Amino acid sequence: MPCSVPSxxxxxxxxxxxxxxxxxxxxxxxxxxxxxxxxHLYKRFDKLQAVDDVSLSIDPGETYGLLGPNxxxxxxxxxxxxxxxxxxxxxxxxxxxxxxPRSTQGREAIGLVPQDLAIYPDLSAEENLMFFASLYGMSKxxxxxxxxxxLEVIGLADRRKERTSKYSGGMKRRLNIGIGLLHSPRLLILxxxxxxxxxxxxxxxLESVEALSGGGMAVLYTTHYMEExxxxxxxxxxxxxxxxxxxxxxxxxxxxxxxxxxxxIEVTGSVDAAIGHIRDISxxxxxxxxxxxxxxxxxxxxxxxPAVINHLVDGGAQVGSIEVTRPDLEAVFLHLTGKALxx
Amino acid sequence: xxxxxxxxxxxxxxxxxxxKSFFLVGIVTPFVLAxxxxxxxxxxxxxxxxxxxxxxxxxxxxxxxxxxxGVSAIDGEGGVTIVTFDGDSxxxxxxxxxxxxxxxxxxxxxxxxxxxxxPEGFGADVTSGGGQAPRLRVVADPDRxxxxxxxxxxxxxxxxxxxxxxxxxxxxQQLGTSTEPAxxxxxxxxxxxxxxxxxxxxxxxxxxxxxxxxxxFTVSFGVTTLLxxxxxxxxxxxxxxxxxxxxILAAKGIVSYVLxxxxxxxxxxxxxxxxxxxxxxWLGVSALVLAAVLTAVALMAVVAGIAKTAEGASGVQAIxxxxxxxxxxxxxxxxxxxxxxxxxxxxxxxxxxxxLDSLAGADSGSVVLPHVAALVAIxxxxxxxxxxxxxxxxxx
Numbered sequence: 001m002p003c004s005v006p007s008x009x010x011x012x013x014x015x016x017x018x019x020x021x022x023x024x025x026x027x028x029x030x031x032x033x034x035x036x037x038x039x040h041l042y043k044r045f046d047k048l049q050a051v052d053d054v055s056l057s058i059d060p061g062e063t064y065g066l067l068g069p070n071x072x073x074x075x076x077x078x079x080x081x082x083x084x085x086x087x088x089x090x091x092x093x094x095x096x097x098x099x100x101p102r103s104t105q106g107r108e109a110i111g112l113v114p115q116d117l118a119i120y121p122d123l124s125a126e127e128n129l130m131f132f133a134s135l136y137g138m139s140k141x142x143x144x145x146x147x148x149x150x151l152e153v154i155g156l157a158d159r160r161k162e163r164t165s166k167y168s169g170g171m172k173r174r175l176n177i178g179i180g181l182l183h184s185p186r187l188l189i190l191x192x193x194x195x196x197x198x199x200x201x202x203x204x205x206l207e208s209v210e211a212l213s214g215g216g217m218a219v220l221y222t223t224h225y226m227e228e229x230x231x232x233x234x235x236x237x238x239x240x241x242x243x244x245x246x247x248x249x250x251x252x253x254x255x256x257x258x259x260x261x262x263x264x265i266e267v268t269g270s271v272d273a274a275i276g277h278i279r280d281i282s283x284x285x286x287x288x289x290x291x292x293x294x295x296x297x298x299x300x301x302x303x304x305x306p307a308v309i310n311h312l313v314d315g316g317a318q319v320g321s322i323e324v325t326r327p328d329l330e331a332v333f334l335h336l337t338g339k340a341l342x343x
Numbered sequence: 344x345x346x347x348x349x350x351x352x353x354x355x356x357x358x359x360x361x362x363k364s365f366f367l368v369g370i371v372t373p374f375v376l377a378x379x380x381x382x383x384x385x386x387x388x389x390x391x392x393x394x395x396x397x398x399x400x401x402x403x404x405x406x407x408x409x410x411x412x413g414v415s416a417i418d419g420e421g422g423v424t425i426v427t428f429d430g431d432s433x434x435x436x437x438x439x440x441x442x443x444x445x446x447x448x449x450x451x452x453x454x455x456x457x458x459x460x461x462p463e464g465f466g467a468d469v470t471s472g473g474g475q476a477p478r479l480r481v482v483a484d485p486d487r488x489x490x491x492x493x494x495x496x497x498x499x500x501x502x503x504x505x506x507x508x509x510x511x512x513x514x515x516q517q518l519g520t521s522t523e524p525a526x527x528x529x530x531x532x533x534x535x536x537x538x539x540x541x542x543x544x545x546x547x548x549x550x551x552x553x554x555x556x557x558x559x560f561t562v563s564f565g566v567t568t569l570l571x572x573x574x575x576x577x578x579x580x581x582x583x584x585x586x587x588x589x590x591i592l593a594a595k596g597i598v599s600y601v602l603x604x605x606x607x608x609x610x611x612x613x614x615x616x617x618x619x620x621x622x623x624x625w626l627g628v629s630a631l632v633l634a635a636v637l638t639a640v641a642l643m644a645v646v647a648g649i650a651k652t653a654e655g656a657s658g659v660q661a662i663x664x665x666x667x668x669x670x671x672x673x674x675x676x677x678x679x680x681x682x683x684x685x686x687x688x689x690x691x692x693x694x695x696x697x698x699l700d701s702l703a704g705a706d707s708g709s710v711v712l713p714h715v716a717a718l719v720a721i722x723x724x725x726x727x728x729x730x731x732x733x734x735x736x737x738x739x
Contacts, residue, residue, distance in 0.1 A: 116576025
């Protein structure tokens with residue numbers, strides 16, 4: 001089984017970025033066994049079936065994304081995986097240990113970064129880190145050394161003594177993640193870590209997560225931002241109404257749905273003469289008009305674009321801006337659930 | 344588990360001691376309020392409360408005469424001045440409205456707090472052994488509520504003793520014995536009713552009342568953080584950590600208890616040093632304080648266990664703290680009889696104040712054992728459901 005050893009000053013991660021950004025994290029070995037296995041999780045709150053038969057597995061070094069709108073059941077699912085909530089039925093195993101809310105077994109393997117800023121505002125960053133390090137059984141010396149490392153990583157070393165109530169939102173977010181990393185967990189669970197974050201801090205957070213997975217840590221990442229899921233996640237589970245409706249890589253998910261490219265061309269002049277010819281092009285599924293533009297759905301938008309433009313020009317229209325949109329997770333979600341991701 | 348409890352306790356203590364509200368609400372406010380109350384309602388420090396009362400015998404019977412003499416004999420004891428009026432002279436009342444006006448004039452002219460009126464027929468009521476119970480009337484100066492309360496307590500005590508004697512005589516007659524109702528000298532023992540007597544002096548009692556009221560606010564800081572941690576999200580972190588959930592609960596309880604005991608001790612030491620308060624044997628005082636704080640923690644924990652939010656809990660806790668304080672005698676002495684008396688005895692404030700009253704001037708701290716036992720009993724009765732309720736709060 002793989003295991004992590006905190007703070008020994010060397011790394012064996014597959015990606016050198018991990019050594020740079022999180023020098024205390026060492027993944028000693030990696031085998032093919034999944035690090036996380038959640039099987040048939042169910043959770044009901046009164047009349048709401050919050051989680052409905054969710055199963056997933058995550059390998060060491062893999063970043064798994066749970067993508068779904070607010071209220072889809074993401075937080076409930078990860079709460080059960082982190083051992084915070086008792087499932088109505090189903091099991092969770094992390095690093096070979098079954099996780100149960102009333103047991104402390106296996107908790108050291110999990111780092112949790114809640115969606116809320118789960119830090120104490122009247123304590124300094126250093127005090128926050130030392131407190132949680134102590135809860136995870138680290139000695140004072142190890143805790144201080146690890147806190148120093150994490151403070152460097154999250155860029156708060158020079159403001160370590162300041163009460164966190166004086167921090168900016170971005171700084172608090174970074175500390176929130178830093179606490180989750182403190183004990184060098186083998187699984188890091190990030191629950192929508194970029195909600196309410198400015199673009200600069202968001203990018204820094206995403207880079208950090210990329211570095212973590214590169215270093216061998218398994219990451220379970222929940223979000224309702226499809227761009228984040230596409231950028232970070234090796235595999236994605238699309239969750240809606242408590243059920244994982246599809247799972248796979250971004251490419252697998254898109255191909256599974258089989259959506260067409262969407263070509264939108266702004267035009268001036270009449271397109272009536274051209275639109276019939278465009279519909280006749282082989283590979284074009286649909287062509288329609290929309291607010292001084294023509295929208296063409298085709299299996300390969302870029303390939304058919306010259307022919308479409310030729311028909312428009314021949315028909316007397318003048319072509320303006322052109323936009324080709326490939327199918328994305330948003331479209332997949334729409335296709336699978338019949339609603340937009342951010343509804 | 345012990346390590347986790349210690350870690351959370353140290354963290355919470357650090358937070359609370361940094362929070363100025365602990366010092367403000369736990370120490371400064373009760374101390375300042377006690378001084379203000381003492382200035383308003385009585386002398387500072389060990390000064391006794393001065394009471395000027397009058398007594399009128401409108402009955403002129405043998406029994407009323409003995410009562411009249413008995414009340415008159417209190418003059419000069421425990422800060423009480425008794426002014427006597429002759430019931431036949433026309434300056435005293437006879438139960439008519441004109442009489443009341445005379446008494447009111449006497450109150451104004453002679454600066455009396457209240458006048459005890461022995462009405463006509465009092466002696467006959469006492470010797471009847473049945474029928475109408477004998478009654479005393481108290482005409483009061485409404486601007487002197489504390490002093491009037493003391494005079495009323497004297498009158499209540501006298502009537503109770505007389506009524507007991509009268510009922511015993513009545514029962515004796517039914518059984519064929521010939522016991523005569525009597526008014527004994529011992530019936531006029533006023534010391535047990537008296538705040539300025541062997542018990543606590545006025546200033547100390549005011550401070551003790553504020554101490555036991557505000558300790559409820561102080562301990563509430565500790566238990567309410569359980570809800571705050573849920574609201575801020577840190578509870579999720581605590582629950583995710585490799586620690587037993589009961590460790591969180593235990594730490595919150597310990598923090599509440601330590602803060603409450605700390606604030607109480609500081610206030611009582613300050614009272615002893617700055618107000619010359621004589622609390623009595625320190626062993627008894629310590630036992631009383633520790634038991635009272637335990638009860639306060641249990642009661643505030645129940646509220647925290649029921650409330651949905653920290654803000655809601657704080658509101659209810661304030662109502663409970665003030666309500667119990669008023670009922671338990673923290674603000675003013677509460678009647679020891681009737682429904683109010685029973686309700687008062689259900690509050691920790693009552694047992695704490697009564698315990699301190701017993702300790703003041705006592706030779707041994709053991710006199711407070713019944714009070715400590717009552718406080719611990721309340722703590723256990725309330726603490727068990729509180730623990731169950733709070734454990735349900737240990738969710739993300």
